[in-house]
Amino acid sequence: MIHQLISKLDKHQRIEHAQAHCDIPCGIYDPITAQIAAVTVVRMLDLMTDLEAKGGEKGKDYQNTLSRYIAVKEEHAEKAKAEIRIIWGDYIKPPHVEKFPELHGLAHQIMMLGSKTRQTTDRQAALDLVEAINKFAEIFWETKGITTKRAKAPYAPALEVVYPVL
Amino acid sequence: MIHQLISKLDKHQRIEHAQAHCDIPCGIYDPITAQIAAVTVVRMLDLMTDLEAKGGEKGKDYQNTLSRYIAVKEEHAEKAKAEIRIIWGDYIKPPHVEKFPELHGLAHQIMMLGSKTRQTTDRQAALDLVEAINKFAEIFWETKGITTKRAKAPYAPALEVVYPVL
Amino acid sequence: MIHQLISKLDKHQRIEHAQAHCDIPCGIYDPITAQIAAVTVVRMLDLMTDLEAKGGEKGKDYQNTLSRYIAVKEEHAEKAKAEIRIIWGDYIKPPHVEKFPELHGLAHQIMMLGSKTRQTTDRQAALDLVEAINKFAEIFWETKGITTKRAKAPYAPALEVVYPVL
Amino acid sequence: MIHQLISKLDKHQRIEHAQAHCDIPCGIYDPITAQIAAVTVVRMLDLMTDLEAKGGEKGKDYQNTLSRYIAVKEEHAEKAKAEIRIIWGDYIKPPHVEKFPELHGLAHQIMMLGSKTRQTTDRQAALDLVEAINKFAEIFWETKGITTKRAKAPYAPALEVVYPVL
Amino acid sequence: MIHQLISKLDKHQRIEHAQAHCDIPCGIYDPITAQIAAVTVVRMLDLMTDLEAKGGEKGKDYQNTLSRYIAVKEEHAEKAKAEIRIIWGDYIKPPHVEKFPELHGLAHQIMMLGSKTRQTTDRQAALDLVEAINKFAEIFWETKGITTKRAKAPYAPALEVVYPVL
Amino acid sequence: MIHQLISKLDKHQRIEHAQAHCDIPCGIYDPITAQIAAVTVVRMLDLMTDLEAKGGEKGKDYQNTLSRYIAVKEEHAEKAKAEIRIIWGDYIKPPHVEKFPELHGLAHQIMMLGSKTRQTTDRQAALDLVEAINKFAEIFWETKGITTKRAKAPYAPALEVVYPVL
Numbered sequence: 002m003i004h005q006l007i008s009k010l011d012k013h014q015r016i017e018h019a020q021a022h023c024d025i026p027c028g029i030y031d032p033i034t035a036q037i038a039a040v041t042v043v044r045m046l047d048l049m050t051d052l053e054a055k056g057g058e059k060g061k062d063y064q065n066t067l068s069r070y071i072a073v074k075e076e077h078a079e080k081a082k083a084e085i086r087i088i089w090g091d092y093i094k095p096p097h098v099e100k101f102p103e104l105h106g107l108a109h110q111i112m113m114l115g116s117k118t119r120q121t122t123d124r125q126a127a128l129d130l131v132e133a134i135n136k137f138a139e140i141f142w143e144t145k146g147i148t149t150k151r152a153k154a155p156y157a158p159a160l161e162v163v164y165p166v167l
Numbered sequence: 168m169i170h171q172l173i174s175k176l177d178k179h180q181r182i183e184h185a186q187a188h189c190d191i192p193c194g195i196y197d198p199i200t201a202q203i204a205a206v207t208v209v210r211m212l213d214l215m216t217d218l219e220a221k222g223g224e225k226g227k228d229y230q231n232t233l234s235r236y237i238a239v240k241e242e243h244a245e246k247a248k249a250e251i252r253i254i255w256g257d258y259i260k261p262p263h264v265e266k267f268p269e270l271h272g273l274a275h276q277i278m279m280l281g282s283k284t285r286q287t288t289d290r291q292a293a294l295d296l297v298e299a300i301n302k303f304a305e306i307f308w309e310t311k312g313i314t315t316k317r318a319k320a321p322y323a324p325a326l327e328v329v330y331p332v333l
Numbered sequence: 334m335i336h337q338l339i340s341k342l343d344k345h346q347r348i349e350h351a352q353a354h355c356d357i358p359c360g361i362y363d364p365i366t367a368q369i370a371a372v373t374v375v376r377m378l379d380l381m382t383d384l385e386a387k388g389g390e391k392g393k394d395y396q397n398t399l400s401r402y403i404a405v406k407e408e409h410a411e412k413a414k415a416e417i418r419i420i421w422g423d424y425i426k427p428p429h430v431e432k433f434p435e436l437h438g439l440a441h442q443i444m445m446l447g448s449k450t451r452q453t454t455d456r457q458a459a460l461d462l463v464e465a466i467n468k469f470a471e472i473f474w475e476t477k478g479i480t481t482k483r484a485k486a487p488y489a490p491a492l493e494v495v496y497p498v499l
Numbered sequence: 500m501i502h503q504l505i506s507k508l509d510k511h512q513r514i515e516h517a518q519a520h521c522d523i524p525c526g527i528y529d530p531i532t533a534q535i536a537a538v539t540v541v542r543m544l545d546l547m548t549d550l551e552a553k554g555g556e557k558g559k560d561y562q563n564t565l566s567r568y569i570a571v572k573e574e575h576a577e578k579a580k581a582e583i584r585i586i587w588g589d590y591i592k593p594p595h596v597e598k599f600p601e602l603h604g605l606a607h608q609i610m611m612l613g614s615k616t617r618q619t620t621d622r623q624a625a626l627d628l629v630e631a632i633n634k635f636a637e638i639f640w641e642t643k644g645i646t647t648k649r650a651k652a653p654y655a656p657a658l659e660v661v662y663p664v665l
Numbered sequence: 666m667i668h669q670l671i672s673k674l675d676k677h678q679r680i681e682h683a684q685a686h687c688d689i690p691c692g693i694y695d696p697i698t699a700q701i702a703a704v705t706v707v708r709m710l711d712l713m714t715d716l717e718a719k720g721g722e723k724g725k726d727y728q729n730t731l732s733r734y735i736a737v738k739e740e741h742a743e744k745a746k747a748e749i750r751i752i753w754g755d756y757i758k759p760p761h762v763e764k765f766p767e768l769h770g771l772a773h774q775i776m777m778l779g780s781k782t783r784q785t786t787d788r789q790a791a792l793d794l795v796e797a798i799n800k801f802a803e804i805f806w807e808t809k810g811i812t813t814k815r816a817k818a819p820y821a822p823a824l825e826v827v828y829p830v831l
Numbered sequence: 832m833i834h835q836l837i838s839k840l841d842k843h844q845r846i847e848h849a850q851a852h853c854d855i856p857c858g859i860y861d862p863i864t865a866q867i868a869a870v871t872v873v874r875m876l877d878l879m880t881d882l883e884a885k886g887g888e889k890g891k892d893y894q895n896t897l898s899r900y901i902a903v904k905e906e907h908a909e910k911a912k913a914e915i916r917i918i919w920g921d922y923i924k925p926p927h928v929e930k931f932p933e934l935h936g937l938a939h940q941i942m943m944l945g946s947k948t949r950q951t952t953d954r955q956a957a958l959d960l961v962e963a964i965n966k967f968a969e970i971f972w973e974t975k976g977i978t979t980k981r982a983k984a985p986y987a988p989a990l991e992v993v994y995p996v997l
Binding site for chain 1: 392393394396397398400401404
């Protein structure tokens with residue numbers, strides 16, 4: 002019964018989007034905001050590690066700084082998820098999924114990795130988040146017929162980020 | 168290469184979640200907030216239709232009321248999407264997707280329908296949104312081993328909503 | 334002089350609401366969102382107690398987890414207050430208060446208890462919050478002529494929650 | 500049974516607050532933010548009236564301006580309600596209510612008037628909101644032993660606002 | 666080339682504002698919200714110092730209280746910056762800057778001090794923030810032809826705040 | 832007296848930042864989010880013009896679409912302002928202002944243009960906003976020793992945007 006609903010909805014959507022591709026100009030979507038957010042998550046983890054390494058007294062200054070790093074990490078992990086959800090939910094249509102069948106699983110991975118970087122201080126999870134969003138960005142730009150390159154982001158920790166070639 | 172990433176990430180996640188099911192108690196997820204939000208979208212469309220039907224002069228009172236209906240519609244369509252994204256992205260794990268392979272497509276439909284109810288005044292799209300979220304709720308409760316029923320929501324427009332049997 | 338204002342305002346409102354009951358269909362109010370939020374506050378306190386009990390090193394992982402529990406507790410205590418304020422301030426009218434004269438005091442208790450659960454880690458205050466909101470829900474559904482029941486919520490800590498019988 | 504809960508909660512709270520008055524310094528509460536917000540609601544209504552009076556073509560410029568006035572009106576009516584809710588729910592304690600028994604009713608009036616100014620373009624309702632919040636401010640400052648005066652606010656529409664004498 | 670843009674923009678703006686001063690009534694701007702926010706930052710630092718001084722066990726209660734003080738400090742430091750940015754960016758026009766050439770530098774100081782009070786627990790920085798915003802308030806009221814006085818704020822820590830004489 | 836405060840604050844800040852440049856790694860700032868936001872403002876104005884040009888009946892569908900364009904315009908104009916304020920207020924320090932004395936005036940122009948694009952439907956103001964933020968981006972990247980180029984943004988209306996050469 003669920004399958005019926007989906008195929009009914011699918012048909013409904015397909016028709017809409019066939020029209021959509023003719024009549025309505027595309028919106029402004031850019032995965033760079035999600036990519037910056039994911040890089041920021043790694044950065045916050047590095048600052049947390051540095052802070053802990055300094056050791057010393059764990060008074061209110063330490064707490065003030067640590068709680069700010071945690072809050073910024075939370076905010077950017079969530080932002081990365083939200084931005085990808087918008088592109089996936091608003092821009093990606095069934096024809097894109099047909100061409101790139103990995104898209105749903107990749108979007109889901111990004112959600113799970115985003116949550117993991119909130120719940121833990123696992124740097125590898127944050128690097129995986131950056132990479133998964135890079136992959137998403139590559140597909141996104143490919144759907145628009147724009148080639149991409151990888152370059153080091155111009156801020157610490159200088160991770161590789163996917164950019165469109167403009 | 169993307170497939171490799173996903174399968175690598177998958178493996179990574181699987182292990183994590185095997186542990187997760189042992190060590191960490193489940194969170195509090197409840198699709199009812201998304202369901203109320205979707206019902207509210209239909210309600211706003213009905214109020215917009217009523218307002219337009221009254222006709223008469225379209226002065227600032229009319230605009231004040233209409234713009235509030237539109238804004239509430241926007242807000243609740245977005246809330247429905249956000250709440251489903253949270254359950255899909257934070258609670259749903261690969262084993263759930265294996266058991267209910269329609270989950271990714273259904274979550275994606277909800278995003279598209281949510282956006283359509285924002286972009287248009289199409290009542291059928293809003294009804295489809297309510298129904299798609301009902302379906303999602305049925306699967307969600309099934310994953311928790313809780314049976315569900317359908318009952319009329321205790322507010323206009325008295326649509327059928329899926330509830331857990333408690 | 335204040336009493337004069339109130340009685341003047343009262344009269345003003347009464348007339349409005351006599352009309353309101355004829356002309357405008359009721360909105361969609363549901364205390365369940367406040368109830369879920371209050372239950373979440375108890376849940377966070379339980380997770381905080383578990384975390385502290387584990388003892389061990391209080392490094393950045395501990396802080397990351399604890400600060401997330403605190404933030405979610407804050408957010409949901411505030412959400413519980415906000416949702417009740419909306420029903421109390423937007424749905425409840427003088428005739429309801431005449432019939433249920435305890436409503437103002439109950440709403441005020443909910444505000445105070447909500448704040449107490451933010452300011453402290455007192456589990457009893459959080460249980461009192463759940464119960465006070467359950468009472469509010471019972472009155473609310475009674476004003477709509479809908480009977481209620483109590484059932485264990487389908488998530489930890491499985492507290493009793495008031496539900497409408499649909 | 501509800502009365503029992505309230506009196507039980509009351510007792511619980513009283514003890515807490517007897518302690519609270521000894522141990523914890525008072526927070527920073529100031530009704531001026533609610534007062535400015537309420538005055539802004541009147542201001543927006545005046546600008547809406549001016550705009551409509553200009554007549555002329557109702558194209559996108561007109562809509563852009565009108566929808567901004569409506570949105571600012573919404574935002575400030577809601578802000579006025581939220582600020583009063585905070586003072587009423589966080590600062591006002593049962594002993595204050597004993598001394599000023601009109602407080603609950605007055606807070607409820609402010610919520611209703613705030614909602615009315617969102618739902619309509621009724622200038623009198625907005626003036627009533629300003630006045631009800633002025634009354635609330637007078638009581639608030641009296642609980643702190645600070646006398647008040649009334650003066651014209653230094654911005655249009657130059658309504659009388661209650662200020663503490665400092 | 667940048668200078669050319671600015672002078673081009675300047676000319677463009679000047680003309681607009683010459684018209685603006687004739688045609689559009691002034692908005693409702695009041696630096697008091699920024700001033701209250703800055704005072705709150707000092708207050709939070711004092712409460713953090715008190716809490717730390719109590720010493721004792723640093724369990725979840727301590728963390729709950731400390732993290733709330735830090736969060737409120739963050740929020741109000743940011744609010745102070747945002748409110749000043751609004752007055753500086755929306756109300757202050759080139760003719761004001763000509764008359765008070767220190768305005769840009771003062772606004773920039775407020776941004777930097779606001780950030781410093783977020784990043785550190787330096788009480789002097791918070792006092793400097795209060796004072797810089799007081800200065801901004803003096804200029805603001807002077808541009809409106811309203812004289813000001815200084816009085817102790819009616820809440821701890823009873824700092825001197827600039828008020829308009831009404 | 833104000834000048835004294837500023838020079839006192841200045842000295843205070845200078846010392847801090849001399850230290851800051853040794854001890855604390857730079858944050859992640861990127862003007863691209865402001866640039867995307869400004870381009871979105873132009874896009875919304877174009878969509879508003881297209882919608883109006885279609886003419887026809889101005890019922891609830893028209894209002895739904897128009898009010899969404901206006902709201903997105905509002906949101907992105909404000910976002911552009913907020914993002915520039917963050918870079919200007921948090922990253923830009925007195926030594927940068929000494930080297931680029933136009934920075935304060937440019938930041939102020941961006942605030943005024945951002946407000947103008949909210950208040951009006953003037954496309955030229957939106958183009959000026961894009962250009963002013965492009966200028967700001969050029970200076971920003973220059974302070975980091977990174978060269979820039981101009982390229983057409985990969986979405987309508989394909990305006991020239993400043994990008995770092997990576």
